[in-house]
Structure formats: structure tokens, C-alpha cells
Amino acid sequence: MDLNDADSEFEALLRGALPDDAVGPSEPRYLEEPRGRYHGRETVVVRPRSAEEVATVVRLAGQARVGVVAYGGGTGLVGGQISTDGPLPVILSLERMAAIREVYPQENVLICDAGAVLADIQAAADAVERLFPLSLASEGSARIGGNLATNAGGTAVLRYGNARALCLGLEAVLPDGQIWRGLQRLRKDNTGYDLRNLLIGSEGTLGVITAAALKLSPKPAARGTAIFVVPSPKAALDLLALAQAQLGELVSGFELISGQGLAFLAETVPEVRQPFDAAPDWAVLVDVGLVAGLDPQGALEQLFVAAAEAGLALDGVIAQSAQQSDEFWFVREHIPEANKRIGAVISSDVSVPLGAIPEFVELGRAEIAKIGAFRINCFGHVGDGNLHYNVFPLPGGRAADHANQRGDLQRAVHDLAHRLGGSVSAEHGVGRLKVEDLERYGDPAKLSALRAIKAALDPLGIMNPGAVLRN
Amino acid sequence: MDLNDADSEFEALLRGALPDDAVGPSEPRYLEEPRGRYHGRETVVVRPRSAEEVATVVRLAGQARVGVVAYGGGTGLVGGQISTDGPLPVILSLERMAAIREVYPQENVLICDAGAVLADIQAAADAVERLFPLSLASEGSARIGGNLATNAGGTAVLRYGNARALCLGLEAVLPDGQIWRGLQRLRKDNTGYDLRNLLIGSEGTLGVITAAALKLSPKPAARGTAIFVVPSPKAALDLLALAQAQLGELVSGFELISGQGLAFLAETVPEVRQPFDAAPDWAVLVDVGLVAGLDPQGALEQLFVAAAEAGLALDGVIAQSAQQSDEFWFVREHIPEANKRIGAVISSDVSVPLGAIPEFVELGRAEIAKIGAFRINCFGHVGDGNLHYNVFPLPGGRAADHANQRGDLQRAVHDLAHRLGGSVSAEHGVGRLKVEDLERYGDPAKLSALRAIKAALDPLGIMNPGAVLRN
Incomplete structure (x- = not known):
């Protein structure tokens, strides 16, 4: 399905349907990401204030066949928030939907907008003597919608699980522009397929999360x-x-x-x-x-x-x-x-079964040595089997000098993790960085199911085109 | 899509493709369920011994357009395992795939066939000083494939979560007959949409779970x-x-x-x-x-x-x-x-937000009283907001005498739970019993997404036809 650019005509459509200040140009911050690998292109940014306004954007995008890239805190590490090629999408920033809506201490539940900053959620939980355990380096700017869209991990997964495990309900705009009102505060609900977990981890390709009911824990x-x-x-x-x-x-x-x-x-x-x-x-x-x-x-x-x-x-x-x-x-x-x-030549976010960690560390060193002489910093959430396996030049060397070895190094690390029953994206997601990896290492039956789901829910292909699955 | 009966011709196809003893008639146990509400019809039962044999059944069923009803321990309470009308499906029993495949105490992981009995899994975990916390009344006969297909709950959800939270990976046969080999032992894996959680809770309508990697806990x-x-x-x-x-x-x-x-x-x-x-x-x-x-x-x-x-x-x-x-x-x-x-006139499996429990109990009594004089036994997993709300005749009365009030009573309880932000199926699933409830109470955007997913993954409609979503 061919998409169109978010051109001035589309911008005018948005301006006609939304409050005046909701539509504007893309400031540089929307076009950069933490590792500097992806550079976005100037386009129109829309900053809605409600799920209804998000729905309006998605409906108009569907009618005009324009891609929609949801944008949270911009802290993602796999380029899921940055469109670099293909028709120009509209950037849909959730930054104005940042409210903590309700806190239910007795229920251990907090409901907030998708644009709420993770640290603000942690603080709101703390204020009622509860814990929101999701904890990661970027918590001061990451927004919960993005944390959920990427099923973020971090340092407390061992005890409390990934972002997925901390979410009881969602409100989301689906690709057809319908608002799913699923902000449940329930621990148990077996009424139909698990749409919540399908949206969690789908990186904006199946819909836009607009609010979440989160699970708090006793402190x-x-x-x-x-x-x-x-x-x-x-x-x-x-x-x-x-x-x-x-x-x-x-x-x-x-x-x-x-x-x-x-x-x-x-x-x-x-x-x-x-x-x-x-x-x-x-x-x-x-x-x-x-x-x-x-x-x-x-x-x-x-x-x-x-x-x-x-x-x-x-x-x-x-x-x-x-x-x-x-x-x-x-x-x-x-x-x-x-x-x-x-300055790393490559950085990785792999997981392996816990029992395979020693083997991974040992064989990893040997695989890297076959390619060249490097320094390795292997660290991370070992309790989750999740290692960040980063490779560096020898002292005095520069990462840029090894650009031509980057592919081999990444491939060696990923091949090894895969061979040991692991994952090539443990907690960062697929984004645009690992689309090919997903194709290479993904189970064929799973991949065809994923493609069928994407085509069924987003037949026009407007949601974050190019992320997770190739267009 | 019209389906065909699992007739003698189809039975012959199965016999030609599977070991001789894998195909047989439906003994009465396959046609009954614990509450006696649903009565199955005689048909052919297939008892495969491997995922490959399950895949053969599903492929043949697809070619012949015959429905497939997966059958675990037969302990489901919503009729998901009993086909009562429409073209005769084949019953696919997992009883011969009951092995505990591997236990990894250091990883807190156990891998077993889908037909493994829950109590056997608990015992295998116990034998290595670990806990498999899923615990429910029928654990002596329930099989883990069914527990996962229905996202079973039970008495330890407060601490350990539903069946969903206890599963790290799945092996499953998808409706097109492909085997998804997803038996991961990983705590973190963000490579693509969450197919695992989509199958969990789909009650056999999106595929047949053939094995699972389960999460154990420290004892x-x-x-x-x-x-x-x-x-x-x-x-x-x-x-x-x-x-x-x-x-x-x-x-x-x-x-x-x-x-x-x-x-x-x-x-x-x-x-x-x-x-x-x-x-x-x-x-x-x-x-x-x-x-x-x-x-x-x-x-x-x-x-x-x-x-x-x-x-x-x-x-x-x-x-x-x-x-x-x-x-x-x-x-x-x-x-x-x-x-x-x-002898209950009605029994319910509702959940409400924890804070709404007192209101639910109080208003429930009032709603029931409007319909007639009854006794109420309200009990259950209050820590999860999950109450079994069962209504009984007055002393000396018989449930059968109130058959004509059953619909009103059930509706009153469900309406109330829904109005308080609750669910009409907390832990038992939709099965055939609550297909209409799902339509009545389900969010419209969610329902249309669910239908699109079903059509995308099972375009022929062969997987457990009539369960969860109306054909």
C-alpha cells in the first residue's frame, strides 16, 4: 500500500480538525535519538491533548494515507521513533497528555496519560507509599506510552517483570481511528484475546497508546x-x-x-x-x-x-x-x-537462558577475537539473562576506524545469542535497527502470524511504517 | 466460511496420515463437562503424540474445512471444550502429550507438553525445591495446555499472577498448520508482537498449544x-x-x-x-x-x-x-x-476493581432481591477482585424451579459488575457460555480488533468454531 507524504495539504487538514496550537513544525528534538544513529526528516508534528484528538489524527492519516509515528520521550534506542525514509509521516507527540489521572492506593493502581514521564509516575506512587517499579536510565524523560510500546525492561525486572507485567489496562487509538477504552483496574479479566499485550511491545505499529492503568506494588x-x-x-x-x-x-x-x-x-x-x-x-x-x-x-x-x-x-x-x-x-x-x-563499535541487547550465560560470555570472547582485537564490556541484568554486550576498540583506537567490521561483530554476537536459545532484542525492541534481525532470527510461523496481524489491524500500513516489520 | 462434518471420509484421511491408534471414537468423557450444561456430540477423536502430528491434524482439517476442538483435561467451566452445534468438529485431545520435558532449577524454568497434568507439573517443580504456583481446584486433572488456553487463575494469583504470568514460551500449531517453535526460557524478549499472550487466553480459537516453557518460583x-x-x-x-x-x-x-x-x-x-x-x-x-x-x-x-x-x-x-x-x-x-x-440457580465469575467490592456485594444483594428471594454465596479471590457470586433457592427450593429467572439473575450480576468497571469473566474464559456477554459488554473497538485477528490467523474458521467469537 503506497503512502503519501505528510505535506502542506495534509497539515492543513490537521489544522482544520484540531486546535490551532496542536499542529506545528518538527523541532530538531523530534528528529534525533540518543545514540545518533538515526536522523529524522523535517515534517509536521501534532501534539494532541486527548484520545479524541489522537483519534482524529489517525482517522485523517488513514483517509490521506499518511504514516503516523507516535513519539513519547524520544529515548528509544532502536530508532522506533525516527522515520528516515519512505513517504514523510506525521509525528504524533504525546507530550501534552502527561497527566497522572487517578491513583488508587488501596487497589495498587495508578491511571495516567501515555505521555506521563516515568519519573513522575514513580513519584506519584511514592507519594501514596506505593512503588511503581519500572526503573531505567532514561526515566527522567521517558514517557510511559513509549515504555509500554517497547515493553521496556530495566533494573527491577527480576522481581517485578517488564513494563508488560506492570500494566492492567490500556486506552489506545487503533489504526482505524477507533478508541479502545480498556483502562481496567482488574487483576483478572478473561474476556477475549489479549489486545493489551498485543499493543504492548508493538512499537506504535498497531495503534497509539493514549493512557494506561498501571499496577503498583507495596513498598x-x-x-x-x-x-x-x-x-x-x-x-x-x-x-x-x-x-x-x-x-x-x-x-x-x-x-x-x-x-x-x-x-x-x-x-x-x-x-x-x-x-x-x-x-x-x-x-x-x-x-x-x-x-x-x-x-x-x-x-x-x-x-x-x-x-x-x-x-x-x-x-x-x-x-x-x-x-x-x-x-x-x-x-x-x-x-x-x-x-x-x-565509543563503542557495537552495542548489543541480547538475552539468553540463564544457564547459558557462562557459555555466552566465553564463546562471545572467542567469536569477537576471530574478527579482530577488541575490548569487551559485558554487563547488565544478569538475573534476567539480559546482557548488554558492547565491543570497543583497543586503547587509542576509534570506533569509526572499525566501521567496516561493525556488521560482522553484530552478526557474531547475535548469531551466538540465537544459537544458545536467546533473543537479539531483550528489552529495547526492534524499531528500525533490528527489522532484518527479526527476519533472520524470527521463527517463520511466528513471522507469518505477525504479518497477518499487522495487515489485519492496519491494512493501510499507516502506523509507524518501517518499524518492526518491513513495509 | 462453511465448515464440513468430521465424517467417516475425514476420519479415513486422519487414519491415513497418523499412527493407527491415534484416531478413535469419542468416548463419553469427551462429551461432558463439570457443570453438565453442555453435551457434546459423537465424533472422531484424535490423540496425537507430537507437535508434528498435531500439525498434520490441523492441516488436514484445513484442507477438508473441518473444525478442530482442542481438548485438555476437560475441566473448563464455560463449555470451551464442548461443541454442541454446527458442523461436527474433530476433537483433538492432548492427553498423550503429557511429558515433563525438562526442568532447569537454576533458571526457574520447566518445559512440558501441553497435556501435562497441572498437579504433575507442581510435583516436578517441588522435586527440585521450586514452586509452580498455579493452583486450582481441578489441578489433579486439568492439563496445562488448557490452563494456558483459558489463562486460568486460582488461589495464588495475588502473588504469582494468572497462568499468563507463569509462561515464558510456547510451542503451538497455528491454524495454517505451521508449528511455532517458541519454547523460550527467556525473561526478556522484545522481538516482535506478543504472539505468546495472544494464544494464551484464546481458548483454542487461534491455534493449539502443544508445549510450554513455564516460570517456576523460589519455594x-x-x-x-x-x-x-x-x-x-x-x-x-x-x-x-x-x-x-x-x-x-x-x-x-x-x-x-x-x-x-x-x-x-x-x-x-x-x-x-x-x-x-x-x-x-x-x-x-x-x-x-x-x-x-x-x-x-x-x-x-x-x-x-x-x-x-x-x-x-x-x-x-x-x-x-x-x-x-x-x-x-x-x-x-x-x-x-x-x-x-x-444446587445453584446461577454461578458467576466476575471481577471488579478492588475498591468496588463492597459496593458490588451490597448492590448485588439488592439487585437479586428485585428478582426474587434467594440465598447468595459470594466468595472467592477477593485479593484479585474476583468473586464467585452464586445464587441459590431458598431452603427447600430447587434450582430447576427457577430456570425462568436464570437469565435475569445472570444479567443482573453481570450488568452490575460491568457498571462498576468489572469483567463478566474473570478467570474462566468465554468459551461458549459467554459469547453473547462478550458481545454485550465488550468494548466495540476491541471486539472489531479481535474479529480482525481471528479472521487473519484462522481465515477458514476451523479452530474451535463457536467459542469466544460467534462464527
Whole structure:
């Protein structure tokens, strides 16, 4: 189905149907993304204030056969929010739909507009002594509609699940312009197919999420954080099992940190205080959120003693205060910034079955070595089997000098993850970056079902054309 | 699309393509269901041993345009497994695909065939010191494929979620006969639309689940159970909030029991030992699964003291042993049996937002009274907002005498749940029983999306025709 440009004629249509200030030119911020890989093209931006206005935009786009790219906080890492080629789409920004609509503390539910900033949602939950556990580096600017559209992950998935697991209901505009009013506050509802989870993770290609009913959690009574030096990734996994045997689901976070990552941090962000004098090869950050009656420092000490006895921990520091907890997380959270300053040749977002992590780390190194001499920073949400596997030039080298090896490197990492039963997009989505990967690694039966669903719900192909599935 | 009968010619086709013993006549057990509402018709039953054989059946059915009704444990309560009219379908029983394929304790993952019996899965998890938390009355005969196809709920949803939340990956035969090999053991995978959750809850109308990768949980170190007498459903909710404030997600179950239910139990199942000499109007069963370092009896005593001070608990018994825990659950679990022996005029499976429960209970009574004089047993998973709201004749009356009021009663209960933002099928599904309800109460935009998805994935309409969506 051929689409048309969002040209001045289409812009006039929008102006005729929406309040005057809802339609405008695309400022540069709509055309950039965090990693600088994708550059958008100037086009018309529409900033609706209600689901009804979103529906108007989608209906007009359908009539004019113009693509619609939904835009949240612009923090996506796979180019899902940036259209780079094909007919010019309209950019539909949710920024004016940013309200927390209602909070129901007794129900552990919060309802907000899709444009609500993640940090604002966290704060609104905190204000009623609840937790909205979705937590990621970009939470200060990411908007919940985008978090849901990409099924965002982050650092608390081990305990609380992905964005998908935190959503009870949606309001969304479907590609035909109908508004689905599904803002349920229900824990159980088995009336028909799971449209909610179909829209979650569809990256704007099956509709535009306009509001969400989110699931809050009881706030842990006390939090504890530790960083343990582990002899190997295998030991990290065994340590996770030990931690869960002792503390069950109260283990909230379990993050792998590599010596390479700590070295990058020391080099590029020296103001971040390192937990150990000499950077260990491997460390894990363990975060626990306990109920009343349990002492986090004591529980982490007990874990350390058992881990040390089993040869799973060589050294460790346990935060003695909330401030120190934050400092430990500061280390973990600045590793992506350090990576950025060093300049990666490739970065990856793979997941593998937990048991395959040691093999992945070992074989990954060997596969990379076949291509050339590189530094590897392998880190991330090891409790979820989700590793960010980033490859860097040797000291003094520049990422740009390895541009011609980029494809081979990415392919080697993805092939390996796939071979071990893993995913080439664990938490970032497909966007435009991994459309070919989805075709290469996706199960054929699944792919044909996905294409059939896309054609059925968006027969004109107007929703985020070029993302997830090839046009 | 008109379908054909699964006639002798089609049976011969099956016999030609499958091992001899895989095809046979429909014994009575395939044509009955627990509540005796639906009666199937004699037809051919196929009992494949592999996904490949399932695919063969589905392909042949597509070629011959014969309907396929997948059959698990036969425990569904909404007639999803029983075809009563239209062209005769083939019954595809998963009973010979009942293996636990692999258990990965370190990963908290178990992979099994779709025909594995739920209790066998629980036992296999238990054998490696893990928990598969899906728990429901029919677990001794229900099969996991059916549990997933209906997104079963049960008594541990509060802590662990529905069947949906316990599934990491699926293997399934899609309506075109392709096998989707999606048995992933991943916690994070964002490669394309969520086909897994689309099949989960689709009740065999979008494909046949042949195997599943299930998520296990750490086993709680210690379990505690108590029954508290509460002054009202509102107090039950406040007690839940109190319990979660003290114990967070370690509250595993929170079940409402009504005085009417206890009276039915005393009358019809007198061998079940009652927790209180005089049956209270309302009670809740609280179940907690704690981590090491916490004492369940102590925690429940502390909860009782705080609840009593706040006027939320009038009396209480705390199990002093695992055996007593089981006895308390025995009470709760025999209420459906007592209902059956009394004979309900209608039974319901509604959910409402937690905050709306008191209003639902109060208004429900008033709505029923408008129709006539009845007894009401309102009980269930109050922590999930999921109430089984069953209506009975007055003492001495017979359910059959109220057959003509059944429609009005059901409608009154469903209208009320819907008006309060609830669902008319919380955990049992739509099946054949609630096809009209889905049309009446379903959001129009959602319904048209559901129909488009069904037509896209099953254009011939062979998968469980007549279930969920009208043909």
C-alpha cells in the first residue's frame, strides 16, 4: 500500500480538525535519538491533548494515507521513533497528555496519560507509599506510552517483570481511528484475546497508546544493596540462586558489572567513586527490598558469608545507608555513560537462558577475537539473562576506524545469542535497527502470524511504517 | 466460511496420515463437562503424540474445512471444550502429550507438553525445591495446555499472577498448520508482537498449544495460614492492605468466605471441620509464604493484633502446623462442592476493581432481591477482585424451579459488575457460555480488533468454531 507524504495539504487538514496550537513544525528534538544513529526528516508534528484528538489524527492519516509515528520521550534506542525514509509521516507527540489521572492506593493502581514521564509516575506512587517499579536510565524523560510500546525492561525486572507485567489496562487509538477504552483496574479479566499485550511491545505499529492503568506494588520496608566480587559469570549465577534460596522474590536487582566497565568508568567518569581499590574482573550488584522484620544489612552479610564459603564471592561491600545504596547504583548506572565516552563499535541487547550465560560470555570472547582485537564490556541484568554486550576498540583506537567490521561483530554476537536459545532484542525492541534481525532470527510461523496481524489491524500500513516489520 | 462434518471420509484421511491408534471414537468423557450444561456430540477423536502430528491434524482439517476442538483435561467451566452445534468438529485431545520435558532449577524454568497434568507439573517443580504456583481446584486433572488456553487463575494469583504470568514460551500449531517453535526460557524478549499472550487466553480459537516453557518460583521457606472473621467485605479489603503493608508480596492468598458458604458446607459436607463454632457472616483466609528469618505464626499473630485494633478482625484462628494449614484450605476448597450439592440457580465469575467490592456485594444483594428471594454465596479471590457470586433457592427450593429467572439473575450480576468497571469473566474464559456477554459488554473497538485477528490467523474458521467469537 503506497503512502503519501505528510505535506502542506495534509497539515492543513490537521489544522482544520484540531486546535490551532496542536499542529506545528518538527523541532530538531523530534528528529534525533540518543545514540545518533538515526536522523529524522523535517515534517509536521501534532501534539494532541486527548484520545479524541489522537483519534482524529489517525482517522485523517488513514483517509490521506499518511504514516503516523507516535513519539513519547524520544529515548528509544532502536530508532522506533525516527522515520528516515519512505513517504514523510506525521509525528504524533504525546507530550501534552502527561497527566497522572487517578491513583488508587488501596487497589495498587495508578491511571495516567501515555505521555506521563516515568519519573513522575514513580513519584506519584511514592507519594501514596506505593512503588511503581519500572526503573531505567532514561526515566527522567521517558514517557510511559513509549515504555509500554517497547515493553521496556530495566533494573527491577527480576522481581517485578517488564513494563508488560506492570500494566492492567490500556486506552489506545487503533489504526482505524477507533478508541479502545480498556483502562481496567482488574487483576483478572478473561474476556477475549489479549489486545493489551498485543499493543504492548508493538512499537506504535498497531495503534497509539493514549493512557494506561498501571499496577503498583507495596513498598519494601527496607532496602539493602551490596556489590560482591565474583570469580566468574557462572559464580554470579550460582550466587543468584543462593540469594533467591535465602530471600526468594525479595531479591529486586541482580546486575553484572565487568572489570572492563569499571576501568572505562575510572577513565572517563573519575568522579564516580569505585567500590574496590583494584577493579575486579567480575562483580555483581545485589539489591534487596525486604519486608518488616528483616534487616537488609544482616541479610546481605548472611548471603556474603554463605557465598564466600561456597567460593562464589571473593570480596564484597554492603551499603550501610540509603546514600551508600545510591552510590552503588550510581556506579552501575554510569557504565552506559562511560561506554558512550569511550565509543563503542557495537552495542548489543541480547538475552539468553540463564544457564547459558557462562557459555555466552566465553564463546562471545572467542567469536569477537576471530574478527579482530577488541575490548569487551559485558554487563547488565544478569538475573534476567539480559546482557548488554558492547565491543570497543583497543586503547587509542576509534570506533569509526572499525566501521567496516561493525556488521560482522553484530552478526557474531547475535548469531551466538540465537544459537544458545536467546533473543537479539531483550528489552529495547526492534524499531528500525533490528527489522532484518527479526527476519533472520524470527521463527517463520511466528513471522507469518505477525504479518497477518499487522495487515489485519492496519491494512493501510499507516502506523509507524518501517518499524518492526518491513513495509 | 462453511465448515464440513468430521465424517467417516475425514476420519479415513486422519487414519491415513497418523499412527493407527491415534484416531478413535469419542468416548463419553469427551462429551461432558463439570457443570453438565453442555453435551457434546459423537465424533472422531484424535490423540496425537507430537507437535508434528498435531500439525498434520490441523492441516488436514484445513484442507477438508473441518473444525478442530482442542481438548485438555476437560475441566473448563464455560463449555470451551464442548461443541454442541454446527458442523461436527474433530476433537483433538492432548492427553498423550503429557511429558515433563525438562526442568532447569537454576533458571526457574520447566518445559512440558501441553497435556501435562497441572498437579504433575507442581510435583516436578517441588522435586527440585521450586514452586509452580498455579493452583486450582481441578489441578489433579486439568492439563496445562488448557490452563494456558483459558489463562486460568486460582488461589495464588495475588502473588504469582494468572497462568499468563507463569509462561515464558510456547510451542503451538497455528491454524495454517505451521508449528511455532517458541519454547523460550527467556525473561526478556522484545522481538516482535506478543504472539505468546495472544494464544494464551484464546481458548483454542487461534491455534493449539502443544508445549510450554513455564516460570517456576523460589519455594517460600515457611508457610502460614489463618482465617480471620471480618465485619464486612470493606474490612476484608482494608485487612488486605494491612497485610501487604506488613508482608508485601509475601501474602500469597487472600480468599473471602461467606457465612452462607460455611452454612452450605455444614449442611452438605459435614465432615469438613469448621474453623468457628458459630459461622461468621464474613471471613477471610490469609495465606503467607515467607522467606527464612520470618516466623509465619508470629507474622500472622502480629497481623491479627493490628487488625483487631483497627476493628478489621473480630476473631481469628492461626494454623499451628502444615496440617492445620491444609485443613483451613480444605474449608475454602470445599465450598464449590457444597454449592454443587445445594444446587445453584446461577454461578458467576466476575471481577471488579478492588475498591468496588463492597459496593458490588451490597448492590448485588439488592439487585437479586428485585428478582426474587434467594440465598447468595459470594466468595472467592477477593485479593484479585474476583468473586464467585452464586445464587441459590431458598431452603427447600430447587434450582430447576427457577430456570425462568436464570437469565435475569445472570444479567443482573453481570450488568452490575460491568457498571462498576468489572469483567463478566474473570478467570474462566468465554468459551461458549459467554459469547453473547462478550458481545454485550465488550468494548466495540476491541471486539472489531479481535474479529480482525481471528479472521487473519484462522481465515477458514476451523479452530474451535463457536467459542469466544460467534462464527
